Amino acid sequence: MCPTRRWESGVPELPEVETMRRGIASAVGMRIDQAVLPQGRLRPLSTTPSPGLLAKQLRGCVIEGTERYGKRIALRLSMSAGDRQKEDRWLVIEPRMTGLLLVSVPPTQEHVRLRLSGPTPAITSHELLFWDRRGLGTLRLVNAKGLEEICGEARLGPDALMISCECFRERLCGSARAVKVALLDQHAVAGIGNLYAAEMLFLAGIDPRVRCQQISRPRWKRLHEVMQAVLHEAIELEGSTLSDATYRTALNEPGRYQARHRVYARNGQPCQQCGTVVRRIVQAQRSTFFCPKCQRR
């Protein structure tokens, strides 16, 4: 049995989605001549509006930029000059479990869900793909108001890479929830998922079961420091590709952060720091991995 397979839901998180965003930079400037949403025998993707209308509305748009909101990517689109509707729009892409953005040959052709092509300033023709094996990802074309509704402050907390130490502590410290569970709450702080929560709690030496209310101010400071250090390091190494091999960069290459994992999916193996066996427990229906010796209550 392949132990990490059952826990593939660790990614994509902030580092993987940020890697996708950076990886598709070559598509910025593309004038979308063709937008195709292949409708095969697979579970259909959730799109707003419907696939046919979405394809029609994307054609003629120019990709002006890429933005990341927590674990989502938004392509900022300007409408072509001839269009009466000149207001900017955003294509909000949520990769969820197995979605990828690619500017390269995809892992399989059958799971390509969206294919955008057209000339970019640097290249005569270019392709941007959204690929999704399980089809749990979503594509939503929205205006500024719609973007605010799905990615604004009412839905997502401050980004984990940007949040200040004081704001981070204030948003979490009053909670009676276990710190691991609270870190996954995208309303509190956006971008962290199961994998990076485990890694940052290990590095901060905090037991994942401790209630937020019980954590001292110096330990919040330490947790904030290691959170941002872990996320930056994971982005530098282009995210984590687990043993299911699903997550790939925009060039269809594996990430490299998995070699640095200290506790995630390492249950039953000795802690790299103290030799104690790493444990797995379940919190809020999700696996948590930790070292019972290095991580204190």
Ligand SMILES: [Zn+2]
């Ligand atoms: Zn240990």
